[in-house]
Structure formats: structure tokens, C-alpha cells
Amino acid sequence: MILLILGCAIYLLLIFFVLVFLIYSLFEKEWRAFLRSGLILLILTGIYSVLFAFFPEVKTWFFAGVFVISVVVILWIAVSSKPQDIMKITGEQKKVDERDTIFARFDLEVKSEKYKKYYSTHKEYITIDEEIRKLNDILDFYFIKKNPVLFSLADAEFNFCEQQLLGVDGNEAAIRFERSAEENTRILKNIIDYLGSDLCGVCKLDQAYVYSHVGRGPEPYGSIIECRHEYAIVFALEMRADMIDCAPQAPVIVESAKQYVEVAKISIIVSGLIRRLGYSARAHISESNYQVMATPLAWKAGLGEVGRMGILITKKYGPRIRLGVITTDLPLIPDEPVVFGVQDFCKKCRKCAENCPSKAIPSGEKLEENGVLKWVIKREECYRYWRQVGTDCARCIRVCPYSKPNNLLHNIIRNLISGSFAAQTISVKGDDFFYGRYPKKKQISPLGLCR
Numbered sequence: 041m042i043l044l045i046l047g048c049a050i051y052l053l054l055i056f057f058v059l060v061f062l063i064y065s066l067f068e069k070e071w072r073a074f075l076r077s078g079l080i081l082l083i084l085t086g087i088y089s090v091l092f093a094f095f096p097e098v099k100t101w102f103f104a105g106v107f108v109i110s111v112v113v114i115l116w117i118a119v120s121s122k123p124q125d126i127m128k129i130t131g132e133q134k135k136v137d138e139r140d141t142i143f144a145r146f147d148l149e150v151k152s153e154k155y156k157k158y159y160s161t162h163k164e165y166i167t168i169d170e171e172i173r174k175l176n177d178i179l180d181f182y183f184i185k186k187n188p189v190l191f192s193l194a195d196a197e198f199n200f201c202e203q204q205l206l207g208v209d210g211n212e213a214a215i216r217f218e219r220s221a222e223e224n225t226r227i228l229k230n231i232i233d234y235l236g237s238d239l240c241g242v243c244k245l246d247q248a249y250v251y252s253h254v255g256r257g258p259e260p261y262g263s264i265i266e267c268r269h270e271y272a273i274v275f276a277l278e279m280r281a282d283m284i285d286c287a288p289q290a291p292v293i294v295e296s297a298k299q300y301v302e303v304a305k306i307s308i309i310v311s312g313l314i315r316r317l318g319y320s321a322r323a324h325i326s327e328s329n330y331q332v333m334a335t336p337l338a339w340k341a342g343l344g345e346v347g348r349m350g351i352l353i354t355k356k357y358g359p360r361i362r363l364g365v366i367t368t369d370l371p372l373i374p375d376e377p378v379v380f381g382v383q384d385f386c387k388k389c390r391k392c393a394e395n396c397p398s399k400a401i402p403s404g405e406k407l408e409e410n411g412v413l414k415w416v417i418k419r420e421e422c423y424r425y426w427r428q429v430g431t432d433c434a435r436c437i438r439v440c441p442y443s444k445p446n447n448l449l450h451n452i453i454r455n456l457i458s459g460s461f462a463a464q465t466i467s468v469k470g471d472d473f474f475y476g477r478y479p480k481k482k483q484i485s486p487l488g489l490c491r
Contacts, residue, residue, distance in 0.1 A: 047103030050110045055084050064449050065474075069282075069482070073474040120462035123381035127339060127346060133248035133411035136333065137255065139262065142423045143328065144255030145169055146177075154261060168420050175427040179293070183430030190290035190487070191430065197297035200304075201327040205258050207308045208323040216318025221371035228273060228310065228372070235306045237275040238361070239354060241341030241375040245272045245367055248411075249333040249340075256328035267331045269320065269367035271374070273310070274334065274341040276354060276361040277302050279437075281445050282486050284360055287438040288397065291485035293431040296362065300326040303364035311366050321368035334363040342375035345382035349392040349401050349436040350417040353382050355454055358442025380458035382442075386415070388468050392436035395478055398425035401436060439479050441471045 058081045065074040091099040138144050139158065145165060148155040150173065159166050176182040179198070184191040219227075225242060232240045250267045254260060283295035307323035314321035324330045335352050339345060343363075344354035353359050355378070393403040400422035407416045426432055437443055444450040456463040 043104040043107050044100045047105070047107035047110075051084070051088065051103060051106050055081065055088070058084060060449060061474075064447065068445060070475060072476055072479075076474055117456070117460045117462045117466075120460040122459050123384035123457075123461060123464065124379065125383035125387075126379050127377065127383070128413040129411060130408050130413050131411040133246075135248060135250065135252035136410070137253045138251040138265075138330070139253055139255035141255055142419050146173070146423075147256055172420065172424050172427060175424065176430070178426055178430055178432070180430075183290075186430075187290045190294050190485075194290070194293040194297045197294070197301050198327055201297075201300055201325060204304050204308055204325060205327065205329050208311065208325060208329050210312070210315055212315040212320050213318045221373050224370055225373045228314075228370075231313070232273070232275050232306060232310060235309060236277065236302055237306060237364070238278045238357065239276040239343050241274050241338070241343050242372045243272050243274065243337055243340035243342075243374050245269050245332070246337070246340065249336045251331055251333070254331075256330075258329070265331045267322065267367055269322070270369050271367065271372045272332065272337045272341065273366040273368065273372070274338045274343060275303075275306065275364050276338065276343055276352075276357070277306075277364070278357045278446070279360045279362060280486070281360060281443065282482070284434055284438050284443065285482040286485050287434040287481055288425075288429045288431050289481065289485075290431060291487065292434045294485075294487070296432050296434070299362035303362055307364045307366050311368070314366070314368050314370050317370070319368055319370040321366055321370065324365040324367065330365075332365055332367060334365050337365060338363050339377055340374075342378045344378065345380070346414060347382050347392075347440075347442075348386035348390065348415045349396075349440070350415060351437075353440070353442050355380050355442075355458070356446045356451075358440050358444070359437045360440075360443045380454075381464060384461065385441075385457060385464050385468075388464055389441065389471075391439050391441065391468075391471070391477065395435055395439045396422075397429075397433065397435055398422055400425070435481075438481070441467065441475075 058077055062074060062077040062081055065071075065077055091102060140162070145158070146169070148158060159169075179191055179195045184195070229240045229242075245267070251265050254263045254265060259265075277299045279295050279299050283291045286292060304323070304325040307325050311321040311323040322331070324332055324334070335346060338352045344352045347353040347359065349359060351359050352361065352363065354361055390403050393399075393401040398418070398421040400418040402415050402417070406413045409416050422433070442454070453463075453467060457467045
């Protein structure tokens with residue numbers, strides 16, 4: 041009798057969980073998950089009703105079996121090892137020259153003196169870069185005429201960022217208002233949260249993540265970068281899931297640009313505040329004013345881990361974020377890097393690699409690059425596809441299981457997979473079953489337009 045009661049209780053809890061999942065899927069407009077969870081709900085309730093109505097002698101054995109199986113699964117999850125693989129620094133990390141980055145190379149005016157000088161010393165990029173240059177540029181008229189509203193909106197958003205470039209730096213006030221590092225950290229995090237940030241952390245500014253030479257932006261091309269601030273404040277803004285669901289269509293670049301605008305506003309305001317308090321500070325914003333590498337600094341500041349797709353994955357929003365960075369000499373308390381199972385999960389999942397249209401994301405093991413053991417992205421192939429579709433793609437972000445909306449149901453799953461290998465295995469299989477190994481893009485964005 042006890043096994044019957046316990047098994048029946050677990051079975052009813054399972055029905056309740058599937059019902060909750062069904063409701064969440066409906067609100068998220070995930071129709072595959074909605075239909076499959078609905079079918080499972082019908083099967084579960086049907087079995088329950090039939091057993092009690094027609095086979096009372098069988099129900100005891102059935103629910104006893106349910107109880108035993110549930111205990112086995114729970115114990116498997118509970119005793120399974122906790123994912124502990126971490127980002128590994130394996131050797132010396134040399135500074136990266138911003139002139140070598142993909143965007144700086146394609147900012148060069150063809151046949152200009154800068155262009156000739158750069159490629160004369162970097163012959164390894166000539167062939168592939170020239171092939172990519174034959175494609176239409178992102179947001180040029182070829183794409184705008186296909187969807188005038190959305191592509192023009194994204195262009196206007198990026199143009200707004202570009203107009204802010206001269207506001208990222210300045211002289212600090214002569215009078216310095218001093219507080220403890222703990223108080224400075226608390227106040228700034230609260231202010232950044234008030235201004236609209238979703239995540240915020242602090243780290244020491246590792247000079248390995250400061251570019252060596254200017255490749256883009258208002259400073260003279262090729263000049264040495266001297267960013268000697270002691271700290272980096274790194275924050276993240278969530279990108280809307282319903283916009284990213286349209287990847288790789290036009291709504292993606294609209295949402296990406298929108299969050300870059302918000303990042304620029306917060307960065308410029310907060311760096312201005314710090315300078316008014318008497319300390320040096322600089323905002324690093326898109327279009328393009330970066331003197332530092334945002335992703336590794338975000339990792340050091342405890343915002344998330346770098347996953348297979350080569351970008352930051354946060355626990356609450358997955359890779360569905362845009363990063364902002366402010367460097368400063370204001371005394372602050374650094375945060376520590378976090379570990380919540382991303383490295384191990386990415387080894388099992390590989391969904392981003394299989395869904396990448398350009399095959400730029402590796403499906404194999406990590407490699408060492410510049411002193412870091414990581415999955416090395418084929419950057420040129422990624423960018424080539426951007427120019428083919430006219431957006432920043434985001435297909436990998438769309439399909440990542442961590443990108444699910446930040447709600448109670450998905451947060452329970454996130455917490456489970458951060459503590460158990462078994463839960464990660466179940467989660468990967470469950471995500472494939474309910475959402476598909478190759479999820480379809482949404483056809484209409486919240487703006488009522490797609491491409």
C-alpha cells in the first residue's frame with residue numbers, strides 16, 4: 041500500500057510537471073514542445089484513468105514500478121559527479137593586435153595605403169579576405185532593399201552608437217571623493233542595475249585582454265593602446281528571446297544593435313560618473329571603441345563561462361546577451377570566475393556546431409590558442425556567412441539550450457545540470473526531443489516583420 045501511495049504521488053507530480061511544461065511552451069510559442077508535451081500529458085492521464093477504472097489489480101504493481109524507477113533516476117542524478125571542468129589557461133597569453141581582428145581587416149578601404157601595408161605583412165589573410173569582400177557587406181543597400189524597415193532600423197541603431205564614440209573618455213575631476221572599495225563596488229553595481237543592466241561583475245584588468253594596437257575607432261589606426269586601468273567593470277544585457285528566435289533573419293541584427301545602444305548608454309554614463317568622482321574611467325563600446333576584449337573579461341568578472349560557440353554563456357540567459365565594459369582606477373572588489381557546468385555540457389551537446397550554417401563552430405575537442413584551451417572558431421567562415429545573410433546570424437545563440445527564457449521551469453533545469461552529469465545527459469536528450477535537434481527559426485518577430 042505504501043508503494044502504491046508513493047508511486048501514485050510521484051506519477052501525479054510527473055503529470056503536473058508536464059502540464060506546467062505544456063503551459064510554458066504555449067506562452068513561449070514553442071509549438072513542437074507544446075504538441076509533444078500535450079501528447080505525453082494525454083498518455084499519462086489516460087494510463088492513470090484506465091488503471092483505476094478497469095485494472096485495479098494491476099495498479100499496485102504499476103505504481104510500485106513507477107516508484108522504483110523514480111528512485112533509481114533520482115539517485116542517479118544525486119550521486120552523479122558534479123561537472124567541474126573549468127576554463128584552462130595553459131600558457132603565456134600574448135596581447136592581440138586589434139588590426140588582426142576580422143572587423144578591423146574589413147574596415148580597411150580596398151587598395152588604400154593602410155590596406156596595402158597591412159596585407160603586405162599579413163599574406164595569410166589575403167586569399168580568404170578577398171573572397172569574402174566579393175560578398176555584399178552587412179547592412180548595405182542590397183539587404184536594405186529586401187527589408188527596408190528592419191535593416192534600416194538596425195543601421196540607425198549602429199549609427200547612434202558611432203555618434204557616441206567621442207563621449208567614452210575624458211578628464212577626471214580635480215577633487216576626488218574617496219570611499220572604500222567595498223562601498224564603491226556596491227554603489228556602482230546598484231547604479232548599473234538601475235540603468236538597465238541584467239548582470240554585472242568586476243575583475244582586475246588583465247593586460248593580456250587589452251589590445252596591443254588600435255584597429256578601429258576614433259584613435260589613430262595602428263597606435264599603441266595604453267589602457268593601464270586596474271579594474272574592469274563588465275555588465276550584460278539580455279537580448280529578447282523572441283527576436284533571437286528569428287535567427288538568422290533581420291530581427292536578430294535589430295535586437296543585437298538595440299542592446300549595443302543600451303550598453304553604450306550605460307557605459308558612457310557610468311564612466312562619466314566615475315570621472316566626476318575624481319577617478320579615471322573609459323567606456324568601451326561598439327562601432328567601435330574597444331580597447332579591451334569583453335568576453336574573457338566577462339569570464340574573469342564571474343558573469344559566465346565561454347562555451348563551444350566561443351562566446352560567453354551566462355547561467356540566467358545563456359549566450360543571449362550583449363556585453364559592456366568600463367575600465368577604471370576607482371578602487372573596487374573583484375569577483376571570481378564561476379563554474380556551473382558549461383564546459384562539460386558543451387562536450388555533450390554540440391547543438392550549436394551542428395546547427396551552424398557556416399560550419400564555423402567545431403564539433404570536436406578543444407585546442408590551445410594563445411595560451412588558452414578552448415574551442416577555436418573559424419572566424420572567417422562565420423563572418424562570411426554574416427555577409428551572405430546581412431545579419432550577425434545568431435543561429436548558435438538561438439539553438440543553445442541555455443538560451444531558453446529566464447523563468448522558473450528553465451531555471452530549475454539550469455540548476456540541476458550545474459550539479460550533475462546525469463542531469464546534463466537527460467537535459468540534452470530532452471531538449472532534442474521537445475525542441476528538436478535542428479530547431480526551426482520563427483517566421484514573424486514581435487515587430488510584425490521578418491525577412
